[in-house]
Amino acid sequence: MSSLDPINDLLRRYGVGDGPANREEARQHYDQIAQAVPQDVLASAIGPALGSLPEDQVETRVRNSATEMTPDQRGNFLQTLLSGLASGGASQLGSLLQQIGVSPQVAQNPQQASPEDVGKVAAYAKQERPDVFHQAMGFYAKHPTLVKVLGTMAIAAIAKNLFQKRPGLV
Numbered sequence: 001m002s003s004l005d006p007i008n009d010l011l012r013r014y015g016v017g018d019g020p021a022n023r024e025e026a027r028q029h030y031d032q033i034a035q036a037v038p039q040d041v042l043a044s045a046i047g048p049a050l051g052s053l054p055e056d057q058v059e060t061r062v063r064n065s066a067t068e069m070t071p072d073q074r075g076n077f078l079q080t081l082l083s084g085l086a087s088g089g090a091s092q093l094g095s096l097l098q099q100i101g102v103s104p105q106v107a108q109n110p111q112q113a114s115p116e117d118v119g120k121v122a123a124y125a126k127q128e129r130p131d132v133f134h135q136a137m138g139f140y141a142k143h144p145t146l147v148k149v150l151g152t153m154a155i156a157a158i159a160k161n162l163f164q165k166r167p168g169l170v
Contacts, residue, residue, distance in 0.1 A: 007033055007037070010032060010159070012163060014029075014162075015164065023152050030147055042162075044165075047136070049158040049160065049162075050137050051134060053154065055126060058122060061150045062119045063115045064151070071112075072111060074113060074118055075111030080136040081133070085125060093107050100121070101120055102117045102120050102121060
């Protein structure tokens with residue numbers, strides 16, 4: 001018996017495009033998914049699922065969820081993104097942040113970043129460095145409440161991605 005057995009029908013519904021009736025139903029479904037799917041599997045599905053959303057949706061949804069994060073959560077999440085984007089060095093990272101409308105000071109103190117800063121950096125990473133974006137989005141596997149803030153479209157994309165990742169089990 002697979003760990004996904006209790007939610008096979010639920011994932012199948014999303015996989016065939018039969019999503020939730022409303023936001024509350026989507027949130028309830030995500031609770032079921034988060035309880036049944038191992039955290040590492042969930043973490044590997046969130047990035048590609050959110051990456052399938054349009055860039056402006058990514059920015060808006062990540063910004064909205066960042067408003068619900070504690071400063072430490074926001075800083076840790078942003079630090080993961082910045083670390084991945086810093087391959088060109090710290091001076092280039094500051095220049096990059098300035099280019100996308102984020103204060104270069106954010107690189108020194110990610111906990112002070114605004115939700116808008118987090119959304120801009122996430123949208124940039126999604127567009128320019130999907131590998132960094134996907135890795136950073138694994139953060140949400142540890143924070144199911146924040147996934148629910150991402151919204152119904154994001155939850156549907158995650159469930160559909162899980163359905164596609166696990167065809168032998170669902």
